[in-house]
Amino acid sequence: MLIILVVFLVVSLGLFFLPGGLKKQKAILLALVQLGAFIWFAMRIPEIISINSQHLFIEWIPRLGLNFDFILDGLSMVFALLVTGIGTLVFLYAKDYMKSYAGTDKFFFYLMMFSGAMLGLVLSANLIQLFIFWELTSFLSFFLISFFHEKESARKAAFQSLYITGFGGLSMLAGIVLLGSVVDSYSLTDWVAHAGMIRESHLYLPGLLLILVGVFTKSAQFPFHFWLPGAMQAPAPVSSYLHSATMVKAGVFLLARLSPVLGGTSEWVYIISLIGVLTMLTGSYFAVTQTDLKGILAYTTINALGVLVLLLGIDTKESIKAAMLFLFIHAFYKATLFMVAGLIEKKTGTRELSRLGGLIKYMPFTFIISLLALLSMAGLPPLLGFLGKELIYEAKVQSPGIASLVLVLGVTSNIFMVAVSLFFVRKVFLGKPNSYEKQPNEKGLAFLIGPGILALLSLVLGLFPGNLGNAIIKPALSVVYAEAVDVKLVLWHGFNKVFFLSLLTIVLGVLLFWGMLKRKQLLETWRKVNGVIFSIELDQVFAWVMDKFVAVSKLKTKAVQHGYHRYYILTIFVFTTLLLWFQVFITRSWNFGIAFTLKPFYISGLAVVIILAAAATTVLRSRIVTIIAMGVAGYGISLIFLYYSAIDLAITQILVETLTVVMFMAILQRLPRFAVLSSRRTRFRDFLIALAFGSVMTVLALKAVNVNLNPSISKFFIENSYDRAFGENVVNVILVDFRALDTLGEVTVLTIAALGVYLLLKKPKKSKL
C-alpha cells in the first residue's frame, strides 16, 4: 500500500523533470500509473473477500498516538478502486482536453497529488493521519479549481471551497481529538474496539457534531452545499474526478468508516438522515432550473451526496448496501456526464442549454454514451441506476422512525431527477440543431474512451450485477456493518411496493419533463419563483461574512500594530511589569531577608558608581556623554562579575559593552538633533513606568538571592563536566555540550536579528551581504 502512495508522490514530482519527448505523453504515463494501481488493488480483491484486511503499521510519533497506519479492507477497497479506476480514465480524457492550455505540468502534478492524497485518505487507519490527507485533498482541490486563475470567478470559487472545506476540516480535527481523548488513541482499530465506550461517553455528541461538520462541508451537504456548484469553474477532468470518485466522496467515506464506531445511535440516525434528505431535495430541486450544463450536473451531484449521506444515516443493512452500490452508480454516470459536458463545451464553445440542441447529428457516439449515463441517473431499467434506485427505495421503506417523510421526499427528488435527465437529453442532443460557430465533431478518440467505458459499465453491471455485489460490495458492507452480510444483486425484483414506487416516479418524472418542454412559461415562472423565495443566496451570504471578517481583522490589526515604536516598547514594559508584580503578589514574595553585604568597600563603591552612571543617563543632555555613562554602568557590572569570579561572564560583558558603545556611536551619526519634544505629562508617565519596572526587577533580584534553588543541577554540571564532557571550564561545557541546544537557539536568534537589521538598514540599491 505504502509503495503505491510513494509511487504517486514520486511520479507527480518527477513530472517536472521528464525529458521533452516523454513530457508530451505525461497524461498517458500518469494514466498508466493509475491503471497499475487499479490492477494492484483489484488483484487483492480475493484476499479481501475472505475478510482479511491488510494492515501496514509504521511508527512515526508514537507518544502522540500518531503513526503511519494503513488498512486495506472492503471499504477502502471500494474507494481505492474508484479513485484509481476513474483516475485512469480521467487522465486519459485530460490528455486531449488540456492540450490547448498552458501550465499543464502544474495541472497534472496537482491532479496526481490529489489522487494520491485521496488514496491515502481512504487507506488511513489512524484518524490524525486521515485528517492530514483530508486537508491535503482540500488544499489540492483549491489549486485545481483555480486552474483558470485569470478568471475572477474561478479564484472566488476556489477560495470559497477552500474556506468551507478547511473550516470543516478543522472542526473535524477537534472532533477527532475529543473522541480520541475518550479512548486515548487515534487508531481506528482502537476506536472500533471501544465503540461502546465512545458512544456512552459524554463527549460523544459534541465529538459527533464536530466530525459531522467536517463531513457535511466536504460532501457538500446542506447548508454548505453552495461551494460545489462554484467548483465547476475547474477544468472538466477535475470536475469529473472531484464529483465522481474523490473529494466530495471523502465525507461519505468518513461516515461509512466511522459508522461502526459512532453509528446506530438515535442522534446519528436523525441528524444525518435529516441533513441527507434536505440535501437530496435541494440538489434535485435546483438541478431542474439550471441553465448551464455543468450547473445541472453539480446540483445532481449534491442530490446524490444527499442520498448517500441519508442512506448511511438510516444505518440499516439495506441502506448501507444501497449506499455502497449507489456510490458506484453515481461515480460511473457522473464522471461520464462531466466528461461529456467538457467535450460538448470544447466542440461547440458553449455550456448554455438554450444554445445547444441537435447534437445527435454531429456527435452520435457522445449521444449514446450520454443517454446511457443519463438513464442511469434517472434510475431507469436496465441500467445500474435502476437497480440502485430500487435498493434505495427499499432502504427508505424500511428506515426506522422517519420512513414516511424520507420516502415522500425521496420520491419527489427522484421525480426531479427523471425530469432533469430527460430534459438534458432533449435539449442537448435532440431537437433542431442550433447554429454553431464551428461544426461540432467527435475527433479525438481519447475523449470518448473514458466516458464510453463508464457508460458501458453502467449498462453491463446493470444487467449482470452479481459479481459487483459479491466481490466488492459484500466485503465493504461487512466492514461498515461490522458483521458478514450476504449481498445478492438482481435487476428484477418482482412486483412489490418498491416497484410501484419506481413506476410512480417514472410516470410523474416524464410528466414533469413534458410540462417543462411544452410549456415554456412553467420553467420561467419556476425560476422566477425560486428567485423570490431563495433570494438569499448562501454563497453571497458567505461572501458577505468573509468580507466583514476581513474588515474586522483589519481594524483589530490596525489597533494593535500601529507602527509606533515607542508604544510597542511601552506596551512590552507595562505588561511585563504588571505580570511580574502580579506574580510577586500572588506568591506573597515580598518577604525576604536582605542577604547581601556591603563589603568589601570597593564593591559597594562600584555599586554607587553604577547607580550614579545609570541615573545620569536619564538627565544628561548630550548623547555622547549619555553613551559613555551607559558604558560606565556596563563595565562596572562586569567588574562585579569579575569580583565574584564569574570570569567568562565578565569577559563577555566587557566585549558586549564595547560592542554596544561602538554601535551607539555608529547610530549617533544618523540621528537628528537632540531635543525634548514630549510633554511633561508624557515624561511623567514614562517615569512611572520606568519606576515600576525598575522596582519589580529589584524585588526579583533580591528574591533571587534568597530563593533556594535545587543545588543538584549545578552539582551535576560540576561533577560531570570533566569526566563526561572532558572540559574543565564548566561554563563553556554547559554552552557547547550540556545545553548545546540553547546555544544553537541563541546563535539562530542572533543570526535572524542581524539579518533583520541588515534588511532594515540596507541601501536601496543592491548591496552585497
Added chain:
Amino acid sequence: MNSVVLQIAAKYLKWLLIFFAVLALLRGHNYPGGGFIGGLMAGLAIVYRGFAYNAFQVKEEFQDRPGYYIAVGLLAIFLSFLPSLFAGKAIMTGLWVKIPLPLGESIKLGTPFLFDIGVFFAVIGVTLLFIFSLTQKQH
C-alpha cells in the same frame, strides 16, 4: 577620522586581537574563553580596523562579507550534529576522539569543539553585520 597612527596600529593590532580571539576559542574548554567570547573579540578586531580606515564608507576596499561568516558558522554547527546522528545516539551528543601526539601527550577533539568553532564564526558574522549595517552611508 583619518589618523595615520591609528591606521598603522590597527593593521597590526587587528591580527594580534584575532590571535587572542583564536586563543580564547581554543582554550575555551578548559579555561575562560570559548566560541562566543572569541567570536566577539575577532569581530571587534575587524570592526576596529574598519573604523581606523573609514572603510565602512568605501565598500570596494572592504571585502569582509559578514554573510559568509554566518554561513560558515551555521554549517560548522550543523556538521557537529552529524557524527552523533550517524553513531545512533541522541542528536548533539558530544563525541570525542583522542589523537596521540609524538611526545606521549594526547589531544582530545570532539564535536562540541566543532560546535564552538561554529559559534565563533557565527558571532563574528553577526557582529560585523550589525556594525556594517549601522555604519553604511545613507543616501
